[in-house]
């Protein structure tokens with residue numbers, strides 16, 4: 001579990017990026033921070049692994065303040081996946097993934113073996129191991145980025161808009177892979193996006209943020225859609241534009257559900273376990 005307690009961050013130029021933010025991130029599930037550009041998502045994420053230091057307040061992982069931990073060791077123990085994968089251009093795929101285990105003291109051959117296993121885990125062919133990042137597609141680069149994030153077998157994985165730069169089809173694939181990985185690996189994932197659909201797809205807990213990282217609402221996707229806390233949330237999740245507003249239409253074969261654009265999205269059945 002990760003806990004933010006009254007965390008604020010004022011940058012040197014006076015910008016108050018985070019204003020008194022408190023949140024519990026449950027272990028072994030995915031929490032998504034979602035909000036418009038500049039609301040403070042990246043700053044929150046980077047305070048977890050001390051790439052950014054809070055001005056006040058504390059952040060704890062499993063009850064221990066990160067401020068008391070050695071920043072370099074802390075960073076190596078937490079997976080971090082960023083937009084555009086953030087790969088080292090002069091290292092091969094294998095080199096990029098093996099770097100973290102090497103830094104953590106693994107021998108060259110053990111780190112290489114681990115890196116190959118991780119390519120399997122993220123669905124990349126081992127044939128790509130000797131390529132350089134520029135020789136990969138955007139989606140493949142992102143997978144390498146995820147493999148690198150998992151390399152230290154961290155309990156906590158931070159993902160900052162990891163699929164922002166790939167096309168919609170690859171993005172959908174990577175989202176499904178993320179869901180599969182989460183099921184298999186059982187990590188505590190904190191995921192940042194500005195895309196509410198991505199947030200609802202991936203998040204067990206979704207945190208909708210306004211400027212200054214003010215929390216507009218925290219809840220499961222169902223809770224938020226069923227009971228938006230205010231007009232800002234309703235608008236942000238698209239209810240007012242009819243995006244998540246469905247109507248029921250009777251047809252000779254039974255009731256169907258129709259979206260705001262008049263397109264039939266599915267059939268209405270009795271019961272279900274929700």
Ligand SMILES: Nc1ncnc2c1ncn2[C@@H]1O[C@H](COP(=O)(O)OP(=O)(O)OP(=O)(O)O)[C@@H](O)[C@H]1O
Pocket residue numbers: 011012013015016017035036037038039040041042043044194
């Ligand atoms: N080093 C810095 N110095 C001054 N202000 C900063 C710095 N880094 C970020 N900010 C400001 O802090 C606020 C929050 O930035 P942050 O990058 O956390 O937002 P974000 O929600 O991740 O945005 P985006 O989705 O565009 O990446 C913004 O107003 C930003 O301009």
